[in-house]
Amino acid sequence: MSTIVLEGVSKRFGDYLATGDIDLVIPSGQFTVFVGPSGCGKTTLLRLIAGLEDMDEGRLLIDGTDMARTPPSGRGLAMVFQSYALYPHMTVRGNLGFALKIARQPAGEIASQVESVARMLNLDALLDRKPAELSGGQRQRVAIGRALVRQPKAFLFDEPLSNLDAALRGQMRFEIRRLQQELGITAIYVTHDQAEAMTMADQIVVFRNGRIEQKGTPLEIYRRPANKFVAGFIGSPQMNFLNGMYADHYHATTIGIRPEHLKLDPDGSLKGAVRTVEHLGNEALLHVQLQDGSMLTARCSEDVAVPADGDIAFATDRSSVYRFDPDGRTLPEAA
Numbered sequence: 001m002s003t004i005v006l007e008g009v010s011k012r013f014g015d016y017l018a019t020g021d022i023d024l025v026i027p028s029g030q031f032t033v034f035v036g037p038s039g040c041g042k043t044t045l046l047r048l049i050a051g052l053e054d055m056d057e058g059r060l061l062i063d064g065t066d067m068a069r070t071p072p073s074g075r076g077l078a079m080v081f082q083s084y085a086l087y088p089h090m091t092v093r094g095n096l097g098f099a100l101k102i103a104r105q106p107a108g109e110i111a112s113q114v115e116s117v118a119r120m121l122n123l124d125a126l127l128d129r130k131p132a133e134l135s136g137g138q139r140q141r142v143a144i145g146r147a148l149v150r151q152p153k154a155f156l157f158d159e160p161l162s163n164l165d166a167a168l169r170g171q172m173r174f175e176i177r178r179l180q181q182e183l184g185i186t187a188i189y190v191t192h193d194q195a196e197a198m199t200m201a202d203q204i205v206v207f208r209n210g211r212i213e214q215k216g217t218p219l220e221i222y223r224r225p226a227n228k229f230v231a232g233f234i235g236s237p238q239m240n241f242l243n244g245m246y247a248d249h250y251h252a253t254t255i256g257i258r259p260e261h262l263k264l265d266p267d268g269s270l271k272g273a274v275r276t277v278e279h280l281g282n283e284a285l286l287h288v289q290l291q292d293g294s295m296l297t298a299r300c301s302e303d304v305a306v307p308a309d310g311d312i313a314f315a316t317d318r319s320s321v322y323r324f325d326p327d328g329r330t331l332p333e334a335a
């Protein structure tokens with residue numbers, strides 16, 4: 001278990017600020033997810049922590065020790081990449097034990113460590129296969145196992161599931177989380193997928209343009225987004241944003257309503273016409289054009305009755321309406 005602390009960390013590539021002024025605590029034994037759109041600097045920050053990039057300013061402390069002079073190999077961190085980076089000519093057993101072999105551990109010790117990790121990750125039956133003879137999910141498990149045998153202080157995951165199909169991704173999310181909880185190991189996980197962040201994290205850190213927009217538990221971020229960017233980024237389908245008369249009514253520049261907080265109600269004040277219906281099997285998404293021309297998405301039950309003329313109205317609780325100022329900052333709840 002290890003606590004990782006970043007103090008005023010910045011990194012530039014030439015004139016370009018990839019990540020700036022980062023103050024952050026990664027609590028020991030917790031699962032922290034860095035999330036944000038492509039290019040927001042989350043991978044750069046992970047690589048700074050791993051020691052694969054040098055920071056321009058700031059400090060990195062692991063368990064209270066400044067890492068400025070510690071090379072990547074001395075930090076006790078294990079990184080798992082999207083590309084798996086397995087050795088193709090080695091078997092699963094060889095890949096899993098490689099780091100221990102390099103560290104000149106006795107053969108008996110290597111064999112028992114490899115077997116215990118293989119059991120943990122359900123790889124026992126695959127130990128004699130080469131990476132080319134494995135599925136994507138199995139390869140990813142070997143990559144995780146290879147990091148695990150080194151008994152790291154913390155795991156650093158860089159989009160490890162983006163090469164997998166949706167079903168396997170769901171399963172691997174669950175397995176990574178289970179393993180991390182069982183071992184009580186500190187983990188940092190980089191993704192651009194907000195659903196992954198919501199389902200896996202103890203702490204989510206939302207990035208934009210190299211800076212932290214908000215950090216908190218998944219529910220805090222979903223319920224109390226600090227600004228319009230976070231409100232729009234977390235939650236799927238995306239929060240609806242409305243301006244003009246709808247926002248004026250709430251004394252705000254923009255208001256936001258999540259698709260799941262719209263209720264069909266003939267007396268509702270959000271009146272419009274259904275343009276398309278997306279049937280998802282367990283629910284339907286209604287895309288509605290409001291009277292002022294703006295579009296709204298509503299999450300409804302699959303058996304929703306759309307009137308023949310398409311005219312529809314929604315109501316929402318005042319407490320479900322988010323209000324934003326001209327700079328996009330969240331205003332207190334409407335009275």
Ligand SMILES: Nc1ncnc2c1ncn2[C@@H]1O[C@H](COP(=O)(O)OP(=O)(O)OP(=O)(O)O)[C@@H](O)[C@H]1O
Pocket residue numbers: 013018036037038039040041042043044045192
């Ligand atoms: N070695 C480099 N030299 C120059 N610019 C770089 C380098 N590495 C990253 N950048 C730039 O820094 C910014 C942040 O990159 P980074 O890879 O951290 O983003 P990211 O949030 O992880 O994005 P993605 O989800 O696409 O991987 C990007 O604009 C990128 O082009």
